[in-house]
Amino acid sequence: MVVRKLDIKTDQRGWLAEILRRENLHPGREAFGQFFVTTAYPGISKGHHYHLRKHEWFCVIKGRALLALEDIDTKQRTEIVMGEDNMVTVELPLRSAHAIKNTGQEMMYLLAYTDEPFNPEDSDTHSYKLDI
Secondary structure, X not given: OEXXXXXXXXXXXXXXXXXXXXXXXXXXXXXXXXXXXXXXXXOOEEEEEEOOOOOEEEEEEEOEEEEEEEEOOOOOEEXXXXXXXXXXXXXXXXXXXEEEEEOOOOOEEEEEEEOOOOOOOOOOOEEOOOOO
């Protein structure tokens, strides 16, 4: 897993952060994949799966969340608080089950990138229930 603290540029208009740059991608996987935004209501968790080949990067851009990761082989677990109090981008390891839970009192907004666009016939999304 790679956690990269974001350099937040602020002024009177608001803020800007570079979430992911091409040099952060894996060699051979630099072609454009897919960005998506998902939201969660307070107390709701999403994900509960892992990937064997798709790399993903997560950044909570609004609200507060707890990201739980569990290595499906070793069962080693990691938890990361993400959101406006800790603006980071997290690269999720392959074979690492992940779920994210909104721990705040408002809607949580997650910006995510995957280096392989979603294909419903070959999604590389394997269900794995995490306690979060």
